[in-house]
Amino acid sequence: MTRVTLLESIERPEDLKRLEPEQLPQLAGEIRDLLVSAVSTNGGHLGPNLGAVELTIALHRVFDSPRDRILFDTGHQAYVHKLLTGRHDFGSLRMRGGLSGYPSQAESEHDVIENSHASTALSYADGIAKAFQLRGEGGRFVVPFIGDGALTGGMAWEALNNIAAGKDRRVVIVVNDNGRSYSPTIGGLASHLADLRMTRGYEHALDLIKRTVPKAPVVGGMAYDALHGIKKGIKDILQPQAMFEDLGLKYVGPIDGHDEAAVEHALRKAKAFGGPVIVHCITHKGHGYAPAENDEEENFHSPGLFDPATGRKLAKGGGPSWTKIFSEELVRIGAERPDIVAITAAMLHPTGLAAFAEVYPERTYDVGIAEQHAVTSAAGLALGGMHPVVAVYATFLNRAFDQLLMDVALHKLPVTVVLDRAGVTGDDGPSHNGMWDMSILQVVPGLRIAAPRDGAQLTEQLREAVEVTDGPTVVRFPKGPAGDEVPAIERTGGVDVLSRSEGGDVLLVAVGAMAGTALEAAKLIGAHGIGVTVVDPRWVKPLDEKLVGLAAEHRLVAVVEDNVRVGGVGDAVARLLRDGDVDVPVRTFGIPQEFLDHAKRAQILTDIGLTPQGLARDITAAISRGSVLEPTE
Ligand SMILES: Cc1ncc(C[n+]2csc(CCOP(=O)(O)OP(=O)(O)O)c2C)c(N)n1
Ligand SMILES: CC(=O)[C@@H](O)[C@H](O)COP(=O)(O)O
Numbered sequence: 095m096t097r098v099t100l101l102e103s104i105e106r107p108e109d110l111k112r113l114e115p116e117q118l119p120q121l122a123g124e125i126r127d128l129l130v131s132a133v134s135t136n137g138g139h140l141g142p143n144l145g146a147v148e149l150t151i152a153l154h155r156v157f158d159s160p161r162d163r164i165l166f167d168t169g170h171q172a173y174v175h176k177l178l179t180g181r182h183d184f185g186s187l188r189m190r191g192g193l194s195g196y197p198s199q200a201e202s203e204h205d206v207i208e209n210s211h212a213s214t215a216l217s218y219a220d221g222i223a224k225a226f227q228l229r230g231e232g233g234r235f236v237v238p239f240i241g242d243g244a245l246t247g248g249m250a251w252e253a254l255n256n257i258a259a260g261k262d263r264r265v266v267i268v269v270n271d272n273g274r275s276y277s278p279t280i281g282g283l284a285s286h287l288a289d290l291r292m293t294r295g296y297e298h299a300l301d302l303i304k305r306t307v308p309k310a311p312v313v314g315g316m317a318y319d320a321l322h323g324i325k326k327g328i329k330d331i332l333q334p335q336a337m338f339e340d341l342g343l344k345y346v347g348p349i350d351g352h353d354e355a356a357v358e359h360a361l362r363k364a365k366a367f368g369g370p371v372i373v374h375c376i377t378h379k380g381h382g383y384a385p386a387e388n389d390e391e392e393n394f395h396s397p398g399l400f401d402p403a404t405g406r407k408l409a410k411g412g413g414p415s416w417t418k419i420f421s422e423e424l425v426r427i428g429a430e431r432p433d434i435v436a437i438t439a440a441m442l443h444p445t446g447l448a449a450f451a452e453v454y455p456e457r458t459y460d461v462g463i464a465e466q467h468a469v470t471s472a473a474g475l476a477l478g479g480m481h482p483v484v485a486v487y488a489t490f491l492n493r494a495f496d497q498l499l500m501d502v503a504l505h506k507l508p509v510t511v512v513l514d515r516a517g518v519t520g521d522d523g524p525s526h527n528g529m530w531d532m533s534i535l536q537v538v539p540g541l542r543i544a545a546p547r548d549g550a551q552l553t554e555q556l557r558e559a560v561e562v563t564d565g566p567t568v569v570r571f572p573k574g575p576a577g578d579e580v581p582a583i584e585r586t587g588g589v590d591v592l593s594r595s596e597g598g599d600v601l602l603v604a605v606g607a608m609a610g611t612a613l614e615a616a617k618l619i620g621a622h623g624i625g626v627t628v629v630d631p632r633w634v635k636p637l638d639e640k641l642v643g644l645a646a647e648h649r650l651v652a653v654v655e656d657n658v659r660v661g662g663v664g665d666a667v668a669r670l671l672r673d674g675d676v677d678v679p680v681r682t683f684g685i686p687q688e689f690l691d692h693a694k695r696a697q698i699l700t701d702i703g704l705t706p707q708g709l710a711r712d713i714t715a716a717i718s719r720g721s722v723l724e725p726t727e
């Protein structure tokens with residue numbers, strides 16, 4: 095007879111509410127064991143979820159999801175929420191068809207925000223609270239759960255400004271303050287939160303007073319006045335939450351976020367307040383699993399596969415990653431160029447800037463989860479004579495499009511943006527794929543885009559990019575190992591010819607890291623007697639005019655890119671040929687115009703035909719029919 099664990103008995107939040115307080119530590123332990131086991135085999139986020147166990151238990155015991163809406167900012171810390179709302183199959187975590195690593199409306203009525211981009215939850219909360227009020231449902235609570243890192247994002251402060259204006263809207267903001275994004279959270283807000291953390295005794299002192307006041311013999315108003323005076327004194331001396339209260343937000347805290355009873359007590363106080371409240375909880379990222387608790391190198395935020403017994407990470411294999419190659423080359427460039435400075439948006443290690451920061455700490459800036467500020471502060475640095483390198487994941491650049499367009503490109507400033515995780519990333523779900531950059535950036539006047547095909551080209555094109563002085567440059571590459579070098583047989587203008595074959599049927603334009611796939615596809619197509627020439631444009635904006643002459647020698651141009659087809663490099667090639675009066679049909683092979691469900695990168699590339707076999711099949715079909723298959727969008 096297998097012992098039914100407490101967790102197995104919880105299918106709905108109501109089951110959780112029925113547990114006795116003394117059962118909750120056992121439940122928390124079971125949850126932590128499951129989190130370590132599941133993430134060690136499937137990947138995902140461990141530190142953030144280990145730190146959110148007691149908080150999430152308390153949230154679901156105090157509030158009534160889904161009547162009350164509990165929102166998770168960024169969503170990477172929602173595994174406990176999933177477990178407490180009946181989703182226990184964590185063996186399927188991040189697998190195709192299995193549990194998403196983020197909230198998913200398709201999975202549960204308890205889930206709201208699917209977007210993994212940080213700093214959005216408070217804006218959603220403001221909107222939902224307004225809707226509740228307009229619909230006469232003002233008694234429902236909206237409970238955004240936001241990390242200290244996400245709180246450094248500008249949207250969060252835009253939202254706080256608006257939430258504070260809704261005095262009678264039931265918004266209970268839970269700040270999960272573990273002092274870290276990946277790295278320790280930076281900036282003035284972080285130090286203010288740290289001040290709040292330093293007054294941990296503040297809330298206990300107040301609670302102590304409250305607990306003693308009813309018991310104190312009532313000797314007229316004197317006792318109350320005396321105690322009230324002590325409370326006011328404590329507030330004046332210890333009260334550091336002026337910032338929030340000056341915004342018009344009631345502040346409760348700081349609370350020990352691993353003391354489930356204390357969190358429940360604070361949440362019930364906040365619930366009773368009847369207006370917008372901030373409940374500031376102090377937690378420890380990785381709490382309850384030693385290897386994740388002492389995570390100075392940010393290894394357990396999103397650890398990949400590891401041995402749960404020791405915490406030792408399992409080797410990923412496959413040779414140096416694109417990120418590592420970029421990281422090492424930037425250090426070399428930094429030694430030659432004192433004007434080079436590096437900027438990260440709270441992702442120093444994941445974007446490979448840690449090595450540069452190690453050598454040039456005074457030339458490295460972590461601006462918090464604030465991509466918009468990162469880009470416009472880079473414009474400022476460029477105006478001051480520096481050449482900033484802003485390293486972000488491609489999907490997060492969407493946040494800073496206007497800043498790149500109007501603060502950098504309009505002023506023709508020398509800023510280099512390095513986009514890691516460009517293209518399909520896969521198991522972090524639809525909002526993490528870096529699949530839009532080569533489309534949205536097409537419209538930025540004067541901006542240049544490099545898509546290196548291998549590590550050697552990454553170092554070469556990064557150097558070319560930082561040499562540009564009359565406008566922004568972008569260098570984009572995918573997640574994971576850079577793989578083998580892909581040599582060119584010749585360079586014509588700025589275009590590298592990777593393979594030629596007789597017959598001149600197809601000009602296959604391979605964009606960036608798709609070069610290896612394109613060469614394999616060319617071999618498969620060649621077996622059908624179809625001549626394929628494979629070229630790498632290297633810089634995909636602006637495109638090199640040499641492509642016009644090369645296209646004119648062929649019957650079909652096929653463009654392969656790890657980007658959405660709409661408005662991508664394929665469309666730019668078609669425009670180039672039209673402008674050059676070359677009437678050769680162009681077929682684009684890329685990512686369809688849809689949000690991609692989570693799965694492994696390889697699975698998704700297979701689904702969308704971006705494999706040697708898929709490309710050979712589709713290109714052969716196109717050339718055989720002699721037709722132009724318009725991109726189906
Ligand atoms: C706009 C944006 N930039 C960067 C990221 C990458 N990212 C994911 S989680 C994270 C740190 C979040 O820190 P915090 O909000 O404090 O949550 P914690 O992990 O500490 O629980 C970052 C920077 C993101 N999700 N969204
Ligand atoms: C939630 C988030 O934005 C990141 O933590 C994301 O999971 C990145 O994962 P990789 O660094 O493994 O690409």
Ligand SMILES: [Mg+2]
Binds near residue numbers: 241
């Ligand atoms: Mg944090």
